[in-house]
Amino acid sequence: MGRAMYTARRAAWIAAASALVLGLSACGSGGGTSSGGVAKAGSSFTYWSMWRADEPQAQVLKAAIADFTASTGIKVNVDWIGRDIAKKIGPAIAGHQAPDLWDESNDVVYGSTASAGQALDLSPVLSQQVPGENVPVSSVIPAKYFAMLPKDPNGSNHYLIPYEVAVNGMFFNSADPAVKAAMPTAPTDWNGLLKACSALKAKGTSCIASEGEDPWTNELYFDYLLNGAGVDFNQLANDKSGAAWDNPAVLKAAEEVDQLVKGGDLIPGYDATKYPAQETNWASGKAAFYMDGDYVTSEVSKEVPATWQMSAMLPPTATTPDVGLFGFAIPRQAKNVSAAEQFIDFFMQKKEMSGIATTALNITPRTDIPAPADLADAQKLLSAPSVRLPFDGMAGDWSPKVLDENYLNLWHGQLTPQQFVAACKAAQVSYWQTQG
Structure with a gap:
């Protein structure tokens, strides 16, 4: 899978x-x-x-x-x-x-x-x-x-x-000396993750591997950040007026995602690659973290060396695992x-x-x-x-029509957080107007 x-x-x-x-x-x-x-x-x-x-x-x-x-x-x-x-x-x-x-x-x-x-x-x-x-x-x-x-x-x-x-999370090799040094314990807030990323980059290791054209796995960061802020994603998406996007917690989550992008914490070239390029880079140790479903462990089982110790964590502040x-x-x-x-x-x-x-x-x-x-x-x-x-169970065609393209534009640094929120709000209003 x-x-x-x-x-x-x-x-x-x-x-x-x-x-x-x-x-x-x-x-x-x-x-x-x-x-x-x-x-x-x-x-x-x-x-x-x-x-x-x-x-x-x-x-x-x-x-x-x-x-x-x-x-x-x-x-x-x-x-x-x-x-x-x-x-x-x-x-x-x-x-x-x-x-x-x-x-x-x-x-x-x-x-x-x-x-x-x-x-x-x-x-x-x-x-x-x-x-x-x-x-x-x-x-x-x-x-x-x-x-x-x-x-x-x-x-x-x-x-x-x-x-x-199956559970979704950030997977990593906890036996990697660079990871151990950068993250002796799991970070409890977003700044803690950013500090770990900075320490990894200082040692020549990218922080996060990302399949740049895959919206679903990359959107999980946004999903988990909203969860940590107490925002129900399904309720956000089902607001026909779009006003839920004005919640300051939504913009903050977008800004935190943008910190990864602007801070250079994503593996170089991620925005021009498709699966499994970056999964392979992660498995070869070129990046520390990879967000995905737990099936990724079996996908790379023949690629990683025996010294790997597969570990998983939720993004900091997230309280409830995606399952x-x-x-x-x-x-x-x-x-x-x-x-x-x-x-x-x-x-x-x-x-x-x-x-x-x-x-x-x-x-x-x-x-x-x-x-x-x-x-x-x-x-x-x-x-x-x-x-x-x-x-939070949001399904159907809402995501491809409202979120996916706008999120990838944010993930690729082509939209600011403010522009991303505004674009999603406008797309959501239009979407619900066409749903009868």
Whole structure:
């Protein structure tokens, strides 16, 4: 996984959501219910997965499916669809061809099914027992992962049961002597980060590597700075008057971003390169920090030397980590709900879900499953009392139409902070005027 997947996934769920809405008048609202019943041995259900058959997550799920069938006698008819699932689920629901179970990221599940009332409320699953552990599912999946999700039309945020968690942050090699000298402890304010950057530059190391043409990873600095200032990004973006951009905290965040640009803290040439040029430079030690999702650790695992100690931190002042979830969902049209729910319960076992960490090398929502070594520090970020969606859940086409170009112009030093705020405010007013 990587930033390309995130971009493609967002576009896919917008398209899927449109297809779903267009088909609702023909297909109705579906009739599945979550009853907590027990399926009989010899029964079966259909499962569509976002993973390709050759991916590590699929290997983990295949093993769990084999264990589940051996334990219950319930057959799982699985289709390893891959990322195209985001394009197919909406039309499948509209055409009454929905699977009984599918998995994807929280944004795809919400955008392509839950937001239209087409995802089953899985609250009853949380009260069901994890097989062999004598505890309910709710005791092994922290409630904060549901609390951050937007609610569906029926007021539920339990339309997805996660088995994998991803966190966004600033990744770095804490074993690097230059980093140790420049940053003996994590900075607690923005000036502390700027001082660390200055110390790194004095030793001939760039502070931050940036894929200059990628708005999403670079906008995370702005997102986190607003979080530290107590500004909800989603509320900022949804202000149809644009007045929210007049908040002094918004301009201050833009000014702090501008300090990185004007201070020369971004790796030289960043504004004329595309992925993976600067990720490669970071992995080779030419810059100390790289902002991205935690998937970056696996992306560079074969590039970095064995002496690396992968660490992660949030930008100074940020209080709540940006998190994405991958997990199970059940369409309301599902015909075999009980069997699908039983598989969800089964996979919540520590012995089954552990493969997400040991084989797929990712973080699980279970706090008793240690993350792989390269993500141990990232897992510590998830110990925060609460978590949130990137950009506080702002999605759809707002970002490409309002923020992305203006932010890259700020990031490239072509707009002042004041000009950036004014440009975003004007673009936002125009955007909402076209939304009906």
